[in-house]
Amino acid sequence: MKAAVLKTIGHSLEVMEWPDPQLGTGEVLVEVGYAPVLPYTKDVITGKRQYLLEPPLVLGAGAVGRVLQVGPDATVLKPGDWVLCDATVRARDNPLFPDITLQGWSARGEGGLVLQRYFRDGSFAEKIRVPTECVVPLGEVDASFAPYWCAMGTLLVPFGGLVAGHLQPGETVLISGATGNFGSSAVAVALAMGAGAVVTPGRNVKMLDELVRRFGARIKPVVLTGDAITDQEAMRSVAGPVDLVLDILPPSVSSEVSRNALLAVRPYGRVVLMGGVGMLGGPELELPYPWIMRNNITIRGTWMYSSDTPVKLVRLVKSGLLNLQQWRVTKFPLNQIDAALHFAAVDQEPFTLTVVEP
The missing domain is CATH 3.40.50.720 (NAD(P)-binding Rossmann-like Domain)
Structure with a gap:
Protein backbone atom coordinates (compact mmCIF):
# COMPACT_ATOMS: atom_id res chain seq x y z
CA MET A 1 0.00 0.00 0.00
CA LYS A 2 0.97 3.67 -0.32
CA ALA A 3 1.89 5.41 2.93
CA ALA A 4 3.61 8.58 4.21
CA VAL A 5 6.49 7.24 6.32
CA LEU A 6 8.61 9.02 8.91
CA LYS A 7 11.94 7.26 8.59
CA THR A 8 13.80 9.37 11.15
CA ILE A 9 12.99 12.36 13.34
CA GLY A 10 13.97 15.55 11.56
CA HIS A 11 13.42 14.26 8.03
CA SER A 12 10.43 14.87 5.78
CA LEU A 13 7.73 12.27 5.30
CA GLU A 14 8.32 9.96 2.35
CA VAL A 15 5.38 8.62 0.35
CA MET A 16 6.35 5.07 -0.52
CA GLU A 17 5.21 1.47 -0.73
CA TRP A 18 4.71 0.04 2.77
CA PRO A 19 3.65 -3.44 3.88
CA ASP A 20 -0.11 -3.97 4.19
CA PRO A 21 -1.20 -4.33 7.83
CA GLN A 22 -2.01 -7.91 8.85
CA LEU A 23 -5.20 -8.41 10.85
CA GLY A 24 -5.18 -10.16 14.23
CA THR A 25 -7.74 -11.04 16.87
CA GLY A 26 -9.20 -7.96 18.54
CA GLU A 27 -8.41 -5.77 15.55
CA VAL A 28 -10.13 -4.19 12.57
CA LEU A 29 -8.67 -3.39 9.16
CA VAL A 30 -9.97 -0.08 7.78
CA GLU A 31 -9.64 1.52 4.36
CA VAL A 32 -8.69 5.12 5.13
CA GLY A 33 -11.04 7.59 3.47
CA TYR A 34 -9.68 10.75 5.08
CA ALA A 35 -7.06 11.49 7.72
CA PRO A 36 -6.79 14.82 9.57
CA VAL A 37 -3.58 16.84 9.39
CA LEU A 38 -3.03 18.72 12.65
CA PRO A 39 -1.49 22.21 12.38
CA TYR A 40 1.56 21.23 14.45
CA THR A 41 2.40 18.06 12.49
CA LYS A 42 5.69 19.57 11.32
CA ASP A 43 6.70 20.08 14.96
CA VAL A 44 6.21 16.34 15.55
CA ILE A 45 8.31 15.47 12.49
CA THR A 46 11.19 17.81 13.42
CA GLY A 47 11.19 16.72 17.06
CA LYS A 48 10.28 20.17 18.36
CA ARG A 49 7.34 18.65 20.24
CA GLN A 50 9.65 16.05 21.82
CA TYR A 51 7.07 13.30 21.40
CA LEU A 52 8.00 9.70 22.12
CA LEU A 53 8.28 8.07 18.71
CA GLU A 54 10.35 5.19 17.36
CA PRO A 55 10.63 5.55 13.57
CA PRO A 56 10.28 4.24 11.00
CA LEU A 57 6.50 4.41 11.08
CA VAL A 58 3.50 5.73 9.19
CA LEU A 59 2.53 9.07 10.71
CA GLY A 60 -1.03 10.31 11.22
CA ALA A 61 -3.43 10.39 14.17
CA GLY A 62 -6.96 9.11 13.57
CA ALA A 63 -9.01 8.59 10.43
CA VAL A 64 -12.44 8.21 8.90
CA GLY A 65 -12.94 5.26 6.60
CA ARG A 66 -14.73 2.03 5.82
CA VAL A 67 -14.22 -1.38 7.38
CA LEU A 68 -12.38 -3.85 5.17
CA GLN A 69 -12.09 -6.78 7.55
CA VAL A 70 -12.90 -7.57 11.18
CA GLY A 71 -11.37 -10.00 13.63
CA PRO A 72 -13.18 -13.15 14.76
CA ASP A 73 -14.33 -11.53 18.00
CA ALA A 74 -16.18 -8.57 16.42
CA THR A 75 -19.95 -8.84 16.87
CA VAL A 76 -21.31 -5.57 15.43
CA LEU A 77 -18.85 -4.20 12.89
CA LYS A 78 -18.94 -5.51 9.34
CA PRO A 79 -17.15 -4.78 6.06
CA GLY A 80 -18.37 -1.58 4.39
CA ASP A 81 -19.31 0.22 7.63
CA TRP A 82 -18.27 3.86 7.92
CA VAL A 83 -16.20 4.25 11.08
CA LEU A 84 -14.11 6.70 13.06
CA CYS A 85 -10.66 5.38 13.97
CA ASP A 86 -9.70 6.74 17.39
CA ALA A 87 -5.92 7.15 17.74
CA THR A 88 -5.90 6.67 21.53
CA VAL A 89 -4.82 3.06 22.09
CA ARG A 90 -4.89 1.69 25.63
CA ALA A 91 -3.20 -1.41 26.98
CA ARG A 92 -5.69 -4.15 27.84
CA ASP A 93 -3.81 -5.79 30.71
CA ASN A 94 -4.10 -3.04 33.34
CA PRO A 95 -7.55 -1.40 33.32
CA LEU A 96 -6.80 0.67 36.44
CA PHE A 97 -3.69 2.39 35.03
CA PRO A 98 -3.59 1.59 31.30
CA ASP A 99 -0.53 2.50 29.30
CA ILE A 100 -1.43 4.65 26.31
CA THR A 101 -0.06 5.36 22.86
CA LEU A 102 -1.45 7.67 20.22
CA GLN A 103 -1.28 5.47 17.14
CA GLY A 104 0.99 7.00 14.52
CA TRP A 105 1.70 9.99 16.74
CA SER A 106 3.18 9.63 20.24
CA ALA A 107 3.45 7.46 23.34
CA ARG A 108 3.19 8.01 27.07
CA GLY A 109 6.13 6.45 28.87
CA GLU A 110 7.84 3.11 28.37
CA GLY A 111 4.58 1.16 28.46
CA GLY A 112 3.20 3.39 25.74
CA LEU A 113 6.26 2.65 23.62
CA VAL A 114 5.57 -1.08 23.95
CA LEU A 115 2.11 -0.45 22.50
CA GLN A 116 3.56 1.79 19.81
CA ARG A 117 5.90 -0.93 18.60
CA TYR A 118 2.84 -2.98 17.67
CA PHE A 119 0.18 -0.36 16.84
CA ARG A 120 2.83 1.88 15.32
CA ASP A 121 1.48 2.82 11.92
CA GLY A 122 -0.96 5.70 11.68
CA SER A 123 -3.48 7.02 9.20
CA PHE A 124 -1.42 8.64 6.42
CA ALA A 125 -1.85 5.44 4.43
CA GLU A 126 -4.35 3.57 2.31
CA LYS A 127 -5.11 1.13 5.14
CA ILE A 128 -4.81 1.08 8.91
CA ARG A 129 -5.07 -1.69 11.51
CA VAL A 130 -6.88 -0.49 14.64
CA PRO A 131 -7.84 -2.16 17.95
CA THR A 132 -11.52 -3.10 17.80
CA GLU A 133 -12.39 -0.88 20.77
CA CYS A 134 -10.93 2.13 18.92
CA VAL A 135 -13.26 1.74 15.95
CA VAL A 136 -16.46 3.77 16.37
CA PRO A 137 -19.41 3.08 14.02
CA LEU A 138 -20.81 6.20 12.37
CA GLY A 139 -23.95 4.66 10.90
CA GLU A 140 -25.18 5.94 7.58
CA VAL A 141 -22.76 8.50 6.14
CA ASP A 142 -23.12 10.46 2.92
CA ALA A 143 -19.74 10.15 1.18
CA SER A 144 -19.63 13.92 0.62
CA PHE A 145 -19.99 14.48 4.37
CA ALA A 146 -17.31 11.96 5.39
CA PRO A 147 -14.36 14.44 5.46
CA TYR A 148 -16.13 16.55 8.09
CA TRP A 149 -15.94 13.64 10.53
CA CYS A 150 -12.17 14.27 10.66
CA ALA A 151 -12.95 17.24 12.92
CA MET A 152 -13.58 14.64 15.61
CA GLY A 153 -9.83 14.25 16.07
CA THR A 154 -9.68 17.81 17.40
CA LEU A 155 -13.06 17.86 19.12
CA LEU A 156 -12.46 14.70 21.15
CA VAL A 157 -9.70 16.26 23.22
CA PRO A 158 -11.63 19.23 24.67
CA PHE A 159 -14.80 17.13 24.90
CA GLY A 160 -12.87 14.70 27.08
CA GLY A 161 -11.70 17.59 29.26
CA LEU A 162 -15.18 19.05 29.65
CA VAL A 163 -16.61 15.65 30.53
CA ALA A 164 -13.81 15.14 33.07
CA GLY A 165 -14.65 18.57 34.50
CA THR A 302 -6.53 15.11 31.93
CA TRP A 303 -4.55 13.61 29.08
CA MET A 304 -6.78 12.70 26.14
CA TYR A 305 -10.10 11.14 27.25
CA SER A 306 -11.86 8.02 28.52
CA SER A 307 -12.51 5.08 26.21
CA ASP A 308 -16.25 5.77 25.85
CA THR A 309 -15.78 9.44 24.89
CA PRO A 310 -15.73 8.94 21.09
CA VAL A 311 -19.09 7.14 21.15
CA LYS A 312 -20.61 9.93 23.25
CA LEU A 313 -19.29 12.62 20.91
CA VAL A 314 -20.63 10.80 17.84
CA ARG A 315 -24.05 10.78 19.51
CA LEU A 316 -23.76 14.52 20.18
CA VAL A 317 -23.11 15.12 16.49
CA LYS A 318 -25.85 12.74 15.36
CA SER A 319 -28.33 14.55 17.64
CA GLY A 320 -27.76 17.80 15.73
CA LEU A 321 -26.35 19.66 18.74
CA LEU A 322 -22.88 19.85 17.22
CA ASN A 323 -22.61 20.78 13.54
CA LEU A 324 -19.44 19.51 11.85
CA GLN A 325 -20.25 21.37 8.65
CA GLN A 326 -19.22 24.64 10.25
CA TRP A 327 -15.62 23.48 9.60
CA ARG A 328 -14.02 24.47 6.30
CA VAL A 329 -12.33 21.37 4.87
CA THR A 330 -9.37 21.43 2.49
CA LYS A 331 -8.39 18.09 0.95
CA PHE A 332 -5.04 16.90 -0.40
CA PRO A 333 -4.11 13.59 -2.02
CA LEU A 334 -1.57 11.51 -0.11
CA ASN A 335 1.17 12.17 -2.67
CA GLN A 336 0.91 15.87 -1.77
CA ILE A 337 1.51 15.31 1.94
CA ASP A 338 4.18 18.03 2.15
CA ALA A 339 1.76 20.58 0.72
CA ALA A 340 -0.88 19.40 3.19
CA LEU A 341 1.51 19.84 6.13
CA HIS A 342 2.42 23.35 5.01
CA PHE A 343 -1.19 24.34 4.43
CA ALA A 344 -2.29 23.02 7.83
CA ALA A 345 0.49 24.99 9.54
CA VAL A 346 -0.45 28.33 7.97
CA ASP A 347 -4.25 27.89 7.81
CA GLN A 348 -4.87 27.97 11.55
CA GLU A 349 -8.00 30.06 11.83
CA PRO A 350 -10.78 28.54 13.95
CA PHE A 351 -12.89 25.88 12.28
CA THR A 352 -10.51 25.04 9.47
CA LEU A 353 -9.60 21.44 8.75
CA THR A 354 -6.91 19.96 6.52
CA VAL A 355 -7.23 16.31 5.50
CA VAL A 356 -5.36 13.88 3.27
CA GLU A 357 -7.25 11.47 1.04
CA PRO A 358 -5.19 8.30 0.50
Whole structure:
Protein backbone atom coordinates (compact mmCIF):
# COMPACT_ATOMS: atom_id res chain seq x y z
CA MET A 1 0.00 0.00 0.00
CA LYS A 2 0.97 3.67 -0.32
CA ALA A 3 1.89 5.41 2.93
CA ALA A 4 3.61 8.58 4.21
CA VAL A 5 6.49 7.24 6.32
CA LEU A 6 8.61 9.02 8.91
CA LYS A 7 11.94 7.26 8.59
CA THR A 8 13.80 9.37 11.15
CA ILE A 9 12.99 12.36 13.34
CA GLY A 10 13.97 15.55 11.56
CA HIS A 11 13.42 14.26 8.03
CA SER A 12 10.43 14.87 5.78
CA LEU A 13 7.73 12.27 5.30
CA GLU A 14 8.32 9.96 2.35
CA VAL A 15 5.38 8.62 0.35
CA MET A 16 6.35 5.07 -0.52
CA GLU A 17 5.21 1.47 -0.73
CA TRP A 18 4.71 0.04 2.77
CA PRO A 19 3.65 -3.44 3.88
CA ASP A 20 -0.11 -3.97 4.19
CA PRO A 21 -1.20 -4.33 7.83
CA GLN A 22 -2.01 -7.91 8.85
CA LEU A 23 -5.20 -8.41 10.85
CA GLY A 24 -5.18 -10.16 14.23
CA THR A 25 -7.74 -11.04 16.87
CA GLY A 26 -9.20 -7.96 18.54
CA GLU A 27 -8.41 -5.77 15.55
CA VAL A 28 -10.13 -4.19 12.57
CA LEU A 29 -8.67 -3.39 9.16
CA VAL A 30 -9.97 -0.08 7.78
CA GLU A 31 -9.64 1.52 4.36
CA VAL A 32 -8.69 5.12 5.13
CA GLY A 33 -11.04 7.59 3.47
CA TYR A 34 -9.68 10.75 5.08
CA ALA A 35 -7.06 11.49 7.72
CA PRO A 36 -6.79 14.82 9.57
CA VAL A 37 -3.58 16.84 9.39
CA LEU A 38 -3.03 18.72 12.65
CA PRO A 39 -1.49 22.21 12.38
CA TYR A 40 1.56 21.23 14.45
CA THR A 41 2.40 18.06 12.49
CA LYS A 42 5.69 19.57 11.32
CA ASP A 43 6.70 20.08 14.96
CA VAL A 44 6.21 16.34 15.55
CA ILE A 45 8.31 15.47 12.49
CA THR A 46 11.19 17.81 13.42
CA GLY A 47 11.19 16.72 17.06
CA LYS A 48 10.28 20.17 18.36
CA ARG A 49 7.34 18.65 20.24
CA GLN A 50 9.65 16.05 21.82
CA TYR A 51 7.07 13.30 21.40
CA LEU A 52 8.00 9.70 22.12
CA LEU A 53 8.28 8.07 18.71
CA GLU A 54 10.35 5.19 17.36
CA PRO A 55 10.63 5.55 13.57
CA PRO A 56 10.28 4.24 11.00
CA LEU A 57 6.50 4.41 11.08
CA VAL A 58 3.50 5.73 9.19
CA LEU A 59 2.53 9.07 10.71
CA GLY A 60 -1.03 10.31 11.22
CA ALA A 61 -3.43 10.39 14.17
CA GLY A 62 -6.96 9.11 13.57
CA ALA A 63 -9.01 8.59 10.43
CA VAL A 64 -12.44 8.21 8.90
CA GLY A 65 -12.94 5.26 6.60
CA ARG A 66 -14.73 2.03 5.82
CA VAL A 67 -14.22 -1.38 7.38
CA LEU A 68 -12.38 -3.85 5.17
CA GLN A 69 -12.09 -6.78 7.55
CA VAL A 70 -12.90 -7.57 11.18
CA GLY A 71 -11.37 -10.00 13.63
CA PRO A 72 -13.18 -13.15 14.76
CA ASP A 73 -14.33 -11.53 18.00
CA ALA A 74 -16.18 -8.57 16.42
CA THR A 75 -19.95 -8.84 16.87
CA VAL A 76 -21.31 -5.57 15.43
CA LEU A 77 -18.85 -4.20 12.89
CA LYS A 78 -18.94 -5.51 9.34
CA PRO A 79 -17.15 -4.78 6.06
CA GLY A 80 -18.37 -1.58 4.39
CA ASP A 81 -19.31 0.22 7.63
CA TRP A 82 -18.27 3.86 7.92
CA VAL A 83 -16.20 4.25 11.08
CA LEU A 84 -14.11 6.70 13.06
CA CYS A 85 -10.66 5.38 13.97
CA ASP A 86 -9.70 6.74 17.39
CA ALA A 87 -5.92 7.15 17.74
CA THR A 88 -5.90 6.67 21.53
CA VAL A 89 -4.82 3.06 22.09
CA ARG A 90 -4.89 1.69 25.63
CA ALA A 91 -3.20 -1.41 26.98
CA ARG A 92 -5.69 -4.15 27.84
CA ASP A 93 -3.81 -5.79 30.71
CA ASN A 94 -4.10 -3.04 33.34
CA PRO A 95 -7.55 -1.40 33.32
CA LEU A 96 -6.80 0.67 36.44
CA PHE A 97 -3.69 2.39 35.03
CA PRO A 98 -3.59 1.59 31.30
CA ASP A 99 -0.53 2.50 29.30
CA ILE A 100 -1.43 4.65 26.31
CA THR A 101 -0.06 5.36 22.86
CA LEU A 102 -1.45 7.67 20.22
CA GLN A 103 -1.28 5.47 17.14
CA GLY A 104 0.99 7.00 14.52
CA TRP A 105 1.70 9.99 16.74
CA SER A 106 3.18 9.63 20.24
CA ALA A 107 3.45 7.46 23.34
CA ARG A 108 3.19 8.01 27.07
CA GLY A 109 6.13 6.45 28.87
CA GLU A 110 7.84 3.11 28.37
CA GLY A 111 4.58 1.16 28.46
CA GLY A 112 3.20 3.39 25.74
CA LEU A 113 6.26 2.65 23.62
CA VAL A 114 5.57 -1.08 23.95
CA LEU A 115 2.11 -0.45 22.50
CA GLN A 116 3.56 1.79 19.81
CA ARG A 117 5.90 -0.93 18.60
CA TYR A 118 2.84 -2.98 17.67
CA PHE A 119 0.18 -0.36 16.84
CA ARG A 120 2.83 1.88 15.32
CA ASP A 121 1.48 2.82 11.92
CA GLY A 122 -0.96 5.70 11.68
CA SER A 123 -3.48 7.02 9.20
CA PHE A 124 -1.42 8.64 6.42
CA ALA A 125 -1.85 5.44 4.43
CA GLU A 126 -4.35 3.57 2.31
CA LYS A 127 -5.11 1.13 5.14
CA ILE A 128 -4.81 1.08 8.91
CA ARG A 129 -5.07 -1.69 11.51
CA VAL A 130 -6.88 -0.49 14.64
CA PRO A 131 -7.84 -2.16 17.95
CA THR A 132 -11.52 -3.10 17.80
CA GLU A 133 -12.39 -0.88 20.77
CA CYS A 134 -10.93 2.13 18.92
CA VAL A 135 -13.26 1.74 15.95
CA VAL A 136 -16.46 3.77 16.37
CA PRO A 137 -19.41 3.08 14.02
CA LEU A 138 -20.81 6.20 12.37
CA GLY A 139 -23.95 4.66 10.90
CA GLU A 140 -25.18 5.94 7.58
CA VAL A 141 -22.76 8.50 6.14
CA ASP A 142 -23.12 10.46 2.92
CA ALA A 143 -19.74 10.15 1.18
CA SER A 144 -19.63 13.92 0.62
CA PHE A 145 -19.99 14.48 4.37
CA ALA A 146 -17.31 11.96 5.39
CA PRO A 147 -14.36 14.44 5.46
CA TYR A 148 -16.13 16.55 8.09
CA TRP A 149 -15.94 13.64 10.53
CA CYS A 150 -12.17 14.27 10.66
CA ALA A 151 -12.95 17.24 12.92
CA MET A 152 -13.58 14.64 15.61
CA GLY A 153 -9.83 14.25 16.07
CA THR A 154 -9.68 17.81 17.40
CA LEU A 155 -13.06 17.86 19.12
CA LEU A 156 -12.46 14.70 21.15
CA VAL A 157 -9.70 16.26 23.22
CA PRO A 158 -11.63 19.23 24.67
CA PHE A 159 -14.80 17.13 24.90
CA GLY A 160 -12.87 14.70 27.08
CA GLY A 161 -11.70 17.59 29.26
CA LEU A 162 -15.18 19.05 29.65
CA VAL A 163 -16.61 15.65 30.53
CA ALA A 164 -13.81 15.14 33.07
CA GLY A 165 -14.65 18.57 34.50
CA HIS A 166 -18.33 17.58 34.83
CA LEU A 167 -19.63 20.55 32.84
CA GLN A 168 -23.35 20.92 33.55
CA PRO A 169 -26.03 22.64 31.43
CA GLY A 170 -26.31 26.32 32.23
CA GLU A 171 -22.85 26.61 33.79
CA THR A 172 -20.21 29.16 32.85
CA VAL A 173 -17.00 27.70 31.47
CA LEU A 174 -13.79 29.55 30.70
CA ILE A 175 -11.71 28.17 27.82
CA SER A 176 -8.06 29.15 28.29
CA GLY A 177 -6.71 29.05 24.74
CA ALA A 178 -10.07 29.69 23.08
CA THR A 179 -8.64 31.27 19.93
CA GLY A 180 -6.47 28.27 19.03
CA ASN A 181 -7.23 25.12 17.07
CA PHE A 182 -8.21 22.96 20.06
CA GLY A 183 -9.56 25.90 22.04
CA SER A 184 -12.05 27.04 19.41
CA SER A 185 -13.26 23.44 19.15
CA ALA A 186 -13.68 23.45 22.92
CA VAL A 187 -15.96 26.48 22.61
CA ALA A 188 -18.19 24.66 20.09
CA VAL A 189 -18.34 21.53 22.25
CA ALA A 190 -19.10 23.45 25.46
CA LEU A 191 -22.03 25.18 23.80
CA ALA A 192 -23.30 21.87 22.40
CA MET A 193 -23.16 20.43 25.92
CA GLY A 194 -25.38 23.24 27.18
CA ALA A 195 -23.00 25.77 28.71
CA GLY A 196 -24.86 28.93 29.67
CA ALA A 197 -21.88 31.12 28.87
CA VAL A 198 -18.38 30.53 27.52
CA VAL A 199 -15.67 32.99 28.54
CA THR A 200 -13.05 33.28 25.78
CA PRO A 201 -9.87 35.11 26.80
CA GLY A 202 -7.22 35.89 24.21
CA ARG A 203 -5.13 38.52 22.47
CA ASN A 204 -6.35 37.86 18.94
CA VAL A 205 -9.29 40.25 18.67
CA LYS A 206 -10.17 39.05 15.17
CA MET A 207 -10.65 35.48 16.37
CA LEU A 208 -12.56 36.59 19.46
CA ASP A 209 -14.92 38.55 17.23
CA GLU A 210 -15.30 35.51 14.97
CA LEU A 211 -16.38 33.36 17.93
CA VAL A 212 -19.03 35.93 18.84
CA ARG A 213 -20.21 36.17 15.22
CA ARG A 214 -20.42 32.41 14.92
CA PHE A 215 -22.06 31.55 18.25
CA GLY A 216 -23.76 34.68 19.52
CA ALA A 217 -24.44 36.10 22.94
CA ARG A 218 -23.32 33.09 24.99
CA ILE A 219 -19.72 33.91 24.01
CA LYS A 220 -18.10 36.33 26.47
CA PRO A 221 -14.79 37.54 25.01
CA VAL A 222 -12.00 39.01 27.12
CA VAL A 223 -9.11 40.79 25.42
CA LEU A 224 -6.03 40.02 27.52
CA THR A 225 -3.75 42.92 28.45
CA GLY A 226 -0.85 41.04 30.02
CA ASP A 227 -1.53 42.57 33.43
CA ALA A 228 -2.41 39.71 35.78
CA ILE A 229 -4.80 41.60 38.09
CA THR A 230 -6.63 43.32 35.25
CA ASP A 231 -7.02 40.12 33.24
CA GLN A 232 -8.19 38.02 36.20
CA GLU A 233 -10.81 40.59 37.16
CA ALA A 234 -12.05 40.85 33.57
CA MET A 235 -12.40 37.07 33.28
CA ARG A 236 -14.24 36.86 36.61
CA SER A 237 -16.70 39.65 35.86
CA VAL A 238 -17.60 39.28 32.18
CA ALA A 239 -20.13 36.49 32.74
CA GLY A 240 -20.47 36.18 36.50
CA PRO A 241 -18.92 33.33 38.52
CA VAL A 242 -16.85 30.90 36.45
CA ASP A 243 -17.80 27.33 37.34
CA LEU A 244 -15.21 25.51 35.27
CA VAL A 245 -11.88 26.42 33.64
CA LEU A 246 -10.53 24.27 30.83
CA ASP A 247 -6.92 25.08 30.04
CA ILE A 248 -5.92 23.82 26.60
CA LEU A 249 -3.10 26.22 25.71
CA PRO A 250 -0.26 25.01 23.45
CA PRO A 251 3.36 24.49 24.65
CA SER A 252 4.48 27.83 23.20
CA VAL A 253 2.43 29.85 25.70
CA SER A 254 3.77 31.02 29.06
CA SER A 255 2.50 29.37 32.23
CA GLU A 256 1.53 32.84 33.50
CA VAL A 257 -1.34 32.93 30.99
CA SER A 258 -2.64 29.63 32.35
CA ARG A 259 -2.22 30.77 35.92
CA ASN A 260 -4.26 33.92 35.40
CA ALA A 261 -7.10 31.94 33.84
CA LEU A 262 -7.11 29.35 36.62
CA LEU A 263 -7.30 32.02 39.31
CA ALA A 264 -10.52 33.33 37.74
CA VAL A 265 -12.52 30.27 38.83
CA ARG A 266 -15.10 30.72 41.58
CA PRO A 267 -14.88 29.20 45.08
CA TYR A 268 -15.83 25.50 44.89
CA GLY A 269 -15.04 25.66 41.18
CA ARG A 270 -13.23 23.12 38.99
CA VAL A 271 -10.15 23.35 36.81
CA VAL A 272 -9.06 20.91 34.10
CA LEU A 273 -5.50 21.04 32.76
CA MET A 274 -4.97 19.38 29.39
CA GLY A 275 -2.80 21.75 27.37
CA GLY A 276 0.91 21.69 26.61
CA VAL A 277 2.12 24.49 28.89
CA GLY A 278 5.60 23.75 30.27
CA MET A 279 6.42 20.95 27.84
CA LEU A 280 9.13 23.08 26.22
CA GLY A 281 10.58 24.30 29.52
CA GLY A 282 10.14 27.62 31.28
CA PRO A 283 8.58 28.51 34.65
CA GLU A 284 6.25 26.00 36.26
CA LEU A 285 2.58 26.68 37.01
CA GLU A 286 2.69 28.18 40.50
CA LEU A 287 -0.67 28.23 42.25
CA PRO A 288 -1.21 29.50 45.82
CA TYR A 289 -1.81 26.66 48.28
CA PRO A 290 -4.03 28.77 50.61
CA TRP A 291 -6.26 29.86 47.71
CA ILE A 292 -6.76 26.27 46.53
CA MET A 293 -7.46 25.00 50.04
CA ARG A 294 -9.66 27.79 51.39
CA ASN A 295 -11.74 28.06 48.22
CA ASN A 296 -12.21 24.30 47.84
CA ILE A 297 -10.83 24.34 44.30
CA THR A 298 -10.74 21.03 42.39
CA ILE A 299 -7.81 20.78 39.96
CA ARG A 300 -7.60 17.82 37.61
CA GLY A 301 -5.06 16.87 34.97
CA THR A 302 -6.53 15.11 31.93
CA TRP A 303 -4.55 13.61 29.08
CA MET A 304 -6.78 12.70 26.14
CA TYR A 305 -10.10 11.14 27.25
CA SER A 306 -11.86 8.02 28.52
CA SER A 307 -12.51 5.08 26.21
CA ASP A 308 -16.25 5.77 25.85
CA THR A 309 -15.78 9.44 24.89
CA PRO A 310 -15.73 8.94 21.09
CA VAL A 311 -19.09 7.14 21.15
CA LYS A 312 -20.61 9.93 23.25
CA LEU A 313 -19.29 12.62 20.91
CA VAL A 314 -20.63 10.80 17.84
CA ARG A 315 -24.05 10.78 19.51
CA LEU A 316 -23.76 14.52 20.18
CA VAL A 317 -23.11 15.12 16.49
CA LYS A 318 -25.85 12.74 15.36
CA SER A 319 -28.33 14.55 17.64
CA GLY A 320 -27.76 17.80 15.73
CA LEU A 321 -26.35 19.66 18.74
CA LEU A 322 -22.88 19.85 17.22
CA ASN A 323 -22.61 20.78 13.54
CA LEU A 324 -19.44 19.51 11.85
CA GLN A 325 -20.25 21.37 8.65
CA GLN A 326 -19.22 24.64 10.25
CA TRP A 327 -15.62 23.48 9.60
CA ARG A 328 -14.02 24.47 6.30
CA VAL A 329 -12.33 21.37 4.87
CA THR A 330 -9.37 21.43 2.49
CA LYS A 331 -8.39 18.09 0.95
CA PHE A 332 -5.04 16.90 -0.40
CA PRO A 333 -4.11 13.59 -2.02
CA LEU A 334 -1.57 11.51 -0.11
CA ASN A 335 1.17 12.17 -2.67
CA GLN A 336 0.91 15.87 -1.77
CA ILE A 337 1.51 15.31 1.94
CA ASP A 338 4.18 18.03 2.15
CA ALA A 339 1.76 20.58 0.72
CA ALA A 340 -0.88 19.40 3.19
CA LEU A 341 1.51 19.84 6.13
CA HIS A 342 2.42 23.35 5.01
CA PHE A 343 -1.19 24.34 4.43
CA ALA A 344 -2.29 23.02 7.83
CA ALA A 345 0.49 24.99 9.54
CA VAL A 346 -0.45 28.33 7.97
CA ASP A 347 -4.25 27.89 7.81
CA GLN A 348 -4.87 27.97 11.55
CA GLU A 349 -8.00 30.06 11.83
CA PRO A 350 -10.78 28.54 13.95
CA PHE A 351 -12.89 25.88 12.28
CA THR A 352 -10.51 25.04 9.47
CA LEU A 353 -9.60 21.44 8.75
CA THR A 354 -6.91 19.96 6.52
CA VAL A 355 -7.23 16.31 5.50
CA VAL A 356 -5.36 13.88 3.27
CA GLU A 357 -7.25 11.47 1.04
CA PRO A 358 -5.19 8.30 0.50
